[in-house]
Amino acid sequence: MTTLKSCHCSHELSQVLLAGMQEIVGQSGVMAALNTVSLMGSKDEALTCFEPGGGNLTFEGIVSLFKAMEQLYGIRGGHGVVLRSGKAAFKYLLRRFGVQMRLSELEYRLLPAPQRLKAGLVALGEILSFHCNTPVQVAENESAWIWRMDQCPWCLGRQSEESGVCYFITGLLQEYFSWVSGGRYYEVREAECQAASGLACVFQISKQPLD
Numbered sequence: 001m002t003t004l005k006s007c008h009c010s011h012e013l014s015q016v017l018l019a020g021m022q023e024i025v026g027q028s029g030v031m032a033a034l035n036t037v038s039l040m041g042s043k044d045e046a047l048t049c050f051e052p053g054g055g056n057l058t059f060e061g062i063v064s065l066f067k068a069m070e071q072l073y074g075i076r077g078g079h080g081v082v083l084r085s086g087k088a089a090f091k092y093l094l095r096r097f098g099v100q101m102r103l104s105e106l107e108y109r110l111l112p113a114p115q116r117l118k119a120g121l122v123a124l125g126e127i128l129s130f131h132c133n134t135p136v137q138v139a140e141n142e143s144a145w146i147w148r149m150d151q152c153p154w155c156l157g158r159q160s161e162e163s164g165v166c167y168f169i170t171g172l173l174q175e176y177f178s179w180v181s182g183g184r185y186y187e188v189r190e191a192e193c194q195a196a197s198g199l200a201c202v203f204q205i206s207k208q209p210l211d
Helices: 011-036 040-048 059-073 075-101 113-132 167-180
Strands: 136-140 144-149 188-192 201-206
Touching (some): 011 113, 059 075, 075 113, 113 136, 167 201
Antiparallel strands (some): 188 201
């Protein structure tokens, strides 16, 4: 059986996550969240991620940080902070992994827009799959791209009556589509969430921008 403590994201991706949060609430806000985390082990792991060569965030630590934001800013405010943190984190992810994702290569930039959008989405999924050791599957239908995670780092172990609580990945996907499309807005909707008794965390991204 998979446990929260047996899974973790790489140090590089952990720093991306924390950098996104720090941009939104400042280092003092992140430290306040760390001090709110009830499990001391998770707090210690998160603290070391600020240090060169520091540790990795476990899924337990990630979920604890997001819960701490809800305690500090209220449920709706905490969700907003995590969503905006996901958006902010994209540029840090791009700095660290953009070359590996090949998003700056001429071959990618010359792809027709629909193919470019999907190719980058697949590359983003591969990065998260590798650095969090959790498979991401990307598919599509006539109206939407589908992003599926059977073991989600952003809500593993949570229970919620909401339709979905993976606000960080929602923000990350929103910012990716805005970046790759030159600032256009694509609707990202979490259609299924493991925290809400779903079998997987499934996101649907409309192929038609709203602007």
